Amino acid sequence: MATTNKYMNIFQELSSEIKNGVFKPNALLPSEHELCERFNTSRETIRKALTLLSQNGFIQKMQGKGSLVLDISKMTFPVTGLVSFKEIQQSLGRDIQTTVHKLELIEAEDWLANQLECPEHALTWEVVRARTIQGERVILDKDWLLQSSVPSLTEEICGDSIYAYLEGQLGLNISYAKKEITVEPATDEDRALLDLDGYSHIVLVKNFVHLEDTSIFQYTESRHRLDKFKFVDFARRRK
Amino acid sequence: MATTNKYMNIFQELSSEIKNGVFKPNALLPSEHELCERFNTSRETIRKALTLLSQNGFIQKMQGKGSLVLDISKMTFPVTGLVSFKEIQQSLGRDIQTTVHKLELIEAEDWLANQLECPEHALTWEVVRARTIQGERVILDKDWLLQSSVPSLTEEICGDSIYAYLEGQLGLNISYAKKEITVEPATDEDRALLDLDGYSHIVLVKNFVHLEDTSIFQYTESRHRLDKFKFVDFARRRK
DNA sequence: CAGTGGTCTAGACCACTTA
DNA sequence: AAGTGGTCTAGACCACTGT
Numbered sequence: 001m002a003t004t005n006k007y008m009n010i011f012q013e014l015s016s017e018i019k020n021g022v023f024k025p026n027a028l029l030p031s032e033h034e035l036c037e038r039f040n041t042s043r044e045t046i047r048k049a050l051t052l053l054s055q056n057g058f059i060q061k062m063q064g065k066g067s068l069v070l071d072i073s074k075m076t077f078p079v080t081g082l083v084s085f086k087e088i089q090q091s092l093g094r095d096i097q098t099t100v101h102k103l104e105l106i107e108a109e110d111w112l113a114n115q116l117e118c119p120e121h122a123l124t125w126e127v128v129r130a131r132t133i134q135g136e137r138v139i140l141d142k143d144w145l146l147q148s149s150v151p152s153l154t155e156e157i158c159g160d161s162i163y164a165y166l167e168g169q170l171g172l173n174i175s176y177a178k179k180e181i182t183v184e185p186a187t188d189e190d191r192a193l194l195d196l197d198g199y200s201h202i203v204l205v206k207n208f209v210h211l212e213d214t215s216i217f218q219y220t221e222s223r224h225r226l227d228k229f230k231f232v233d234f235a236r237r238r239k
Numbered sequence: 240m241a242t243t244n245k246y247m248n249i250f251q252e253l254s255s256e257i258k259n260g261v262f263k264p265n266a267l268l269p270s271e272h273e274l275c276e277r278f279n280t281s282r283e284t285i286r287k288a289l290t291l292l293s294q295n296g297f298i299q300k301m302q303g304k305g306s307l308v309l310d311i312s313k314m315t316f317p318v319t320g321l322v323s324f325k326e327i328q329q330s331l332g333r334d335i336q337t338t339v340h341k342l343e344l345i346e347a348e349d350w351l352a353n354q355l356e357c358p359e360h361a362l363t364w365e366v367v368r369a370r371t372i373q374g375e376r377v378i379l380d381k382d383w384l385l386q387s388s389v390p391s392l393t394e395e396i397c398g399d400s401i402y403a404y405l406e407g408q409l410g411l412n413i414s415y416a417k418k419e420i421t422v423e424p425a426t427d428e429d430r431a432l433l434d435l436d437g438y439s440h441i442v443l444v445k446n447f448v449h450l451e452d453t454s455i456f457q458y459t460e461s462r463h464r465l466d467k468f469k470f471v472d473f474a475r476r477r478k
Numbered sequence: 479c480a481g482t483g484g485t486c487t488a489g490a491c492c493a494c495t496t497a
Numbered sequence: 498a499a500g501t502g503g504t505c506t507a508g509a510c511c512a513c514t515g516t
Binding site for chain 3 (some may be wrong): 498499500501502503504505506507508509510511512513514515516
């Protein structure tokens, strides 16, 4: 829970107080000066925490006035950014089953080596999983992970959350990702492993995940039935 | 060009140097200490500029090593965040025509008042525009703007860029927006005003745009033909 | 070890809001 | 005028990377 960072701790404490209604929407946070006293720290440190709150949609800072608490309930929260399928569904309190259809160590073909920006024939875990929500198989997740970063992988881990294993057990440092969302014709595999319900197309979310050394170690295709797809994004205007 | 902010100027100068190849991908930026000397400023100010570069995908900071320049060309840049249709298309060098189908001042019905979080019957500009790309009408933009924020609106402005008018002429301060992306059945209006090419569904991007006082002043539905939709997102992991 | 970035401080000055 | 947030500074100490 407690990270070593002062401003990170303050951010987490304030954000959970907002979530728990200690600070209500449309009210003002205590002033930066007051927060300095409460957390016994300097103003720049408080400001780093407030900047994080602002970037994550918790508050709106207004010069001369204060920091206004935004209404999180209106934001279908935080589905944007680097959040795994499981984290999102858990936050919605959904009931999900995962079926692992494939878990193999393969050699990367040229198209895959291209996506992963790795040498051809690099050893790669290929994982195919279907996600069942409320009795319907509506998402097909296809993952490729470089074995150089992930030495071993078991069906048990894939049935749970790969992310939790990577960050928790392996201590991999994920730093950023690029997502691409498009709509594509459904493949035979989609029709076999999903309940497509007559839809001829699927929403394809490609995800390129980078480590702190900037190398790609995971490429994911998340294939969603059209009517079960939703993406929410919160963005601040950069002047 | 030159904002009053030192760190903003440094961010813009460094980012354009990266774009122009002064700093090449996979090379390191000068150290923070060196940048302090070059820009004649303190280290925290340099670090604010570098944080912006990092958040926007230009660099990856590595403790003990330095700031690595990322390969922007791989990022289909910056389609994420609060960028208007016109800005995106211009950045891709595309050839676009806009047809204004409707431009009326109406009273907000209940569903619209709900989206805009405004009183019912509030005076609202309703704008419907079709976007033609390479000869095909593939995007239908439906905008609603509160007249209290936008007193007048002409067909000429709508044919160009509403955003440029709002920020440039009216001086409106847009601060953040929430986007929702889903897939919906095409309506009769979609079929009438777009070249749907047989597709039964469209990608719907809802956009709620907020001002600095946090009020919503614009609600937009951007309806895309399935095969002409693409969304790119760059996200950093928040630990 | 020297050099890098990561965090934190105490204070300064400015711009904006409200009364 | 007093209180708020926005910017900037000069310095400190720490953690990590390389040689």
